Amino acid sequence: AQSVTQLGSHVSVSEGALVLLRCNYSSSVPPYLFWYVQYPNQGLQLLLKYTTGATLVKGINGFEAEFKKSETSFHLTKPSAHMSDAAEYFCAVSGGNTGKLIFGQGTTLQVKP
Amino acid sequence: KAGVTQTPRYLIKTRGQQVTLSCSPISGHRSVSWYQQTPGQGLQFLFEYFSETQRNKGNFPGRFSGRQFSNSRSEMNVSTLELGDSALYLCASSWSGGTNAPPSYEQYFGPGTRLTVT
Numbered sequence: 001a002q003s004v005t006q007l008g009s010h011v012s013v014s015e016g017a018l019v020l021l022r023c024n025y026s027s028s029v030p031p032y033l034f035w036y037v038q039y040p041n042q043g044l045q046l047l048l049k050y051t052t053g054a055t056l057v058k059g060i061n062g063f064e065a066e067f068k069k070s071e072t073s074f075h076l077t078k079p080s081a082h083m084s085d086a087a088e089y090f091c092a093v094s095g096g097n098t099g100k101l102i103f104g105q106g107t108t109l110q111v112k113p
Numbered sequence: 114k115a116g117v118t119q120t121p122r123y124l125i126k127t128r129g130q131q132v133t134l135s136c137s138p139i140s141g142h143r144s145v146s147w148y149q150q151t152p153g154q155g156l157q158f159l160f161e162y163f164s165e166t167q168r169n170k171g172n173f174p175g176r177f178s179g180r181q182f183s184n185s186r187s188e189m190n191v192s193t194l195e196l197g198d199s200a201l202y203l204c205a206s207s208w209s210g211g212t213n214a215p216p217s218y219e220q221y222f223g224p225g226t227r228l229t230v231t
Contacts, residue, residue, distance in 0.1 A: 032218045043117075043203055043222035051218055090156065094218060099146040099161030099207060100169045101220060106155060 002027045002093050006104035014112050019063075019078040021107050023091030026072065033074040034092045034101065035065055044090065050074060061085070086111045115140065117223035119204050125229045131192040134226045138185050138206030144168075145187040146220060147179060150201040159202075162187050163209060194230045201225045 007022040025031055032051050036044040048059025055067040065076045074091060088108050092101040118137045126132050138145050146169075147159040158171040162181035179189040185206075191198055205220035 034219060036222075043224045044205075046219050046221065049219050092156075098169055099144045099163065099205075099220070100158050100171070101146070101148075101156075101205075102158070103148075103156040 002029075002031070002095060002102045004091050004093050004102055004104035006089075006091050006107050008107055009105065010108045010110065012110040012112060013081045015083055016080050019076070019081045019085065019109065021076040021089050021091075021109065023065075023074045023076065023104060024072050025074060025091070025093045027093055027095065029095045032094045033065075033067060034094075035059065035063070035074075035076050036090045036092060038088045038090065038106075040087075047076070047089075081109075081111045083111050083113065085109060117204055117206050117221055119202075119223040119226050121226060122224065123227045123229075125231060126194050127231055128194055128196060130194050131190060132194060132228060133188055133190045134202055134204075134228075136187045136189075136204030136206075136223060138187070138204075139208075139221055142206035142208050142221075143185050144207045144209045145181060145185065146205045146207070147187070147189050148203045148205065149173075150203060150225070151199075156203070159189065191228075196230050199228060199230045201227050 003026045005024045034049045035047040048057050050067045058064045063078045088106045090106050091104040120135045144163045146161040150156045161169040165181045176192045181187045203225045205222045207220045
């Protein structure tokens with residue numbers, strides 16, 4: 001069985017500050033991990049993914065995430081927040097070659113000027 | 114390449130009616146998955162189709178069904194609509210691999226169909 005927990009349903013940062021969105025997962029098989037972003041009235045856009053190999057993965061728009069197996073975590077970071085980063089972010093896990101993603105409850109990121 | 118498209122974008126239906134939603138995947142993608150998104154339950158997996166066969170199924174009642182055609186386009190149907198079926202329904206496609214390329218595990222999402230049941 002797999003599950004995802006996102007710590008903090010709302011995160012607020014100032015423009016230019018560090019963004020840290022937390023994600024912990026549970027998986028009985030080697031996990032494939034993803035971060036998606038959703039803007040209002042839109043679908044989900046893939047930010048980055050971890051499948052195998054390098055544990056620090058870089059994505060679009062300056063985001064990156066580090067897979068830490070010992071901590072079962074996959075936290076999303078960005079060094080400097082921009083107003084356009086305000087959106088809802090979802091962490092997701094799958095068991096590999098399946099079309100089923102298990103999502104966390106989402107974290108709404110607010111960026112203050 | 115064109116992205117995942119979903120039609121219609123918005124629907125208003127009455128309790129007891131049925132509805133059919135359509136999804137066209139990215140060209141070359143044979144796997145199509147469906148998700149329901151609500152404020153209370155978040156994003157929940159409905160089912161996945163691959164090569165016209167249902168490969169995975171989530172924990173939804175039998176009123177929710179789907180199918181996939183030979184061109185990989187997919188439809189989902191909800192019969193006997195209930196107020197609680199009001200949601201954003203998202204379709205996603207992924208590349209399942211081929212002779213010279215491994216599968217990729219990420220899914221690409223369409224804009225969704227917003228269903229309102231009154």
